[in-house]
Amino acid sequence: MEFLKKEGSERKKILFTGLDYAGKSSIILSFRREIEKIAVAKPTLGAERRNFEFMGKEISEWDLGGQEYYRISYLKNPSRYFDKTEIAIYVIDIQNPDRFSEALSYLSDVVKQFKKLKIEPPIYVWFHKVDPDIYKHPDAQLVKAATNLKNKIEKEIKYKKINYFKTTIFDLSTIINAMSKIFQTLFTKAEFVDQAAEEFAKKFNAEAVELIDDNSLIIGSYYKNSEVEDILKESTPYFLTLNDRLDNAQVKDDNPEDVMMVRRLGKNFIFKRFIIENSPPYYLLMIKDDPTFSREELDVFINLLNEILF
Ligand SMILES: Nc1nc2c(ncn2[C@@H]2O[C@H](COP(=O)(O)OP(=O)(O)OP(=O)(O)O)[C@@H](O)[C@H]2O)c(=O)[nH]1
Ligand SMILES: [Mg+2]
Secondary structure: OHHHHHHOOOOEEEEEEEOOOOOHHHHHHHHOOOHHHHHHOOOOOOEEEEEEEEOOEEEEEEEEOOOHHHHHHHHHOHHHHOOOEEEEEEEEEOOOHHHHHHHHHHHHHHHHHHHHOOOOOOEEEEEEOOOHHHHHOOOHHHHHHHHHHHHHHHHHOOOOOEEEEEEOOOOHHHHHHHHHHHHHOOOOOHHHHHHHHHHHHHHOOEEEEEEEOOOOOEEEEEEOOHHHHHHHHHHHHHHHHHHHHOOHHHOOOOOOOOOEEEEEOOEEEEEEEEOOOOOOOEEEEEEEOOOOOOHHHHHHHHHHHHHHHO
């Protein structure tokens, strides 16, 4: 693949780290849409690795079990666990303020390892378990503790690239959005996919368009305004899980009539699964006044993407 060579073909390492019970493995499972496995998941024993492809790049995802015994062993062998990290995701259980100082101290240990190894990957701190009830009815005490923690991180951890996200497995869109933003930084052509989505939206009068890959990552998007942006982002997991439940063998990827059309939240949604060049499937999700989808639309979209991706 030409594009693969241009973007560099070495494997990119994404590290999930943090204390035990923070929710790292649950995040990975929900993002893989293997939600049924979360309830029976056990603490991760050591480092669990998985490789997958994102936009022609090989990604190596490392889930570092956070029990103290393992944390100590990683710190003793930093080159094995921390070296070559391209992106670090540090997960903190926001519902457990008793462990905030421990979480801060381990984050500081992780940063020390990066410095020792002379690498400087961006760190994304996830304030995790911000469940819908907490989000809707914030407990003043907890909000104060979380704000304190963030201030402490900014003051005590001397590191230039730290970004923050609030996530919960009970609202999959928080995880998809965080992951998509993070992964887009690895994909230098992301802005061209956004332009293609906009061009397509204008041509076919769509209010919002998302292109999603088989790992639930939004590769490119266009939203006419923030209202449709919220509606579409909130709906993305709904369509992906609906798709998983359908018998994929029956869906004809190149047939524009094999399309899901759903009216929800007062809008017409169109969801189409398709394949480009023997790759895993991609998904096109859009909001349109006119609830139709034609062969021309599918072809235009695939041609735009073909020019960018291959
Ligand atoms: N309320 C709530 N619970 C969550 C959330 N995410 C995960 N959990 C729960 O938190 C517990 C720990 O989750 P894990 O994913 O096993 O945590 P981990 O960080 O992988 O733990 P180690 O493997 O020991 O490092 C499980 O009981 C999950 O169901 C969330 O967003 N909200
Ligand atoms: Mg785990």
